[in-house]
Amino acid sequence: MYLHDYLNKFMRVWNAQEGQAVACFLSLQNNHVNNPNLYKENPEGAVSRQLPTPLDEIVSAHLRTIYQLMRSDPPNYGEAFKHQTSVVQAVVKLLQHMKEENWILPIMYVASIDLRLLATKCEQLSKSSKAGEILEKAAESLMSCFRVCAGDTRSSDEDTKRLGMLNLVNQLLKVYFRINKLHLCKPLIRAIDSSNFRESFSLAQRITYKYFAGRKAMYDSDFKNAEEYLSFAFNQCPRRFTKNKRLILIYLTPVKMLLGYMPRKEVLERYNVLQFHDLAAAVREGNVKRFDEAIRRHEMFFINAGIYLIVEKMKILTYRNLFRKVHMILGTHQIDINAFQTALQVSGVEDVSLDETHCIVANLIYEGRIKGYISYQHNKLVISKQNAFPTVVAA
Secondary structure (H helix, E strand, C coil), X not given: CCHHHHHHHHXXXXXXXXXXXXXXXXXXCCHHHHCHHHCCCCCHHHHHHHCCCCHHHHHHHHHHHHHHHHCCCCCCHXXXXXXXXXXXXXXXXXXXXXXXXXXXXXXXXXXXXHHHHHHHHHHHHCCCCCCCHHHHHHHHHHHHHHHHHXXXXXXXXXCCHHHHHHHHHHHHHHHHHHCCCHHHHHHXXXXXXXXXXXXXXXXXXXXXXXXXXXXXXXXCCCHHHHHHHHHHHHHHCCXXXXXHHHHHHHHHHHHHHHCCCCCCHHHHHHCCCCHHHHHHHHHHHCCHHHHXXXXXXXXXXXXXXXXXXXXXXXXXXXXXXXXXXXHHHHCCCEEEHHHHHHHHHHCCCCCXXXXXXXXXXXXXXXXXXXXXXXXXXXXEEEECCCCCCCCCCCC
């Protein structure tokens, strides 16, 4: 296929308004990128003779991107990123020009995904001290597309560009998580959750969105919402996508545990996340020493997943279960703080002082893990006679 043939086929699917087919002609993942006949450093003249504006801008920038990736040895990812940015900028013009139609949204999708992937590759190869700078530039271009889609005021499901919002939000969430700018996720999540079209988005896009929104809620210690988002993502993700379900479960499991639900071993085995089994066993037993050992044993797993600090919060549950055992043994609603100190020492916290024990009890009361109060005059914990150790606490 020569350039002339490529442009003719492009116009044929364009005139037929076949959005997916047009998108394939502009995707860096499509087979046409392996065709040496399309490697043109300056294709503008030939393209502009066959394509109208802004299509000629989009295709020319796309061909320049291919040239930098396929003709250079090694590939010039920096120049390719610049040209792909031009593709997205021209797509924004196209979206603004075709105000009444949304069949072109697949073009925006492939242009945005390719831009993010190129930015990621550039970041990996970059020797700049400003980590995340290229991905931030990519996010700015993606936001230009998002503003056009979000600004479409038409209410019809059939032709509104707002149906493209979630795809862009997912791309932006991936960028912001990668460069650790999670505060920028909040307005995007608010925009989707308040959208009248949230049920019209594809299931695959909704699963991706719920996964990232759930992680954001988890980092904000909003465990109720995190559990809702991540449970949706896990339950709706098809079983054949084992890797994706495992990834979701890595974040859903600690959230569930912090809400008082301990995972079943067979589920953890099925998705190869048995690192949580030792942890859950220690929490159930109220065994502080075993909990600390489990944390140390699987430390790198928790750190690499970005959940180490979340997992550390489970220690308060371990204390709660240990102190509940003390209550059950003593059978009284007025428990001497010294009894808790002794229990901690037996459980492996050998150097714990009485003041530190008071702090642990106070934190348990503050977090709603124990219903009661400390009588400092008598050095006792006075607990409620009904449901003194709540199982599930709203975050």
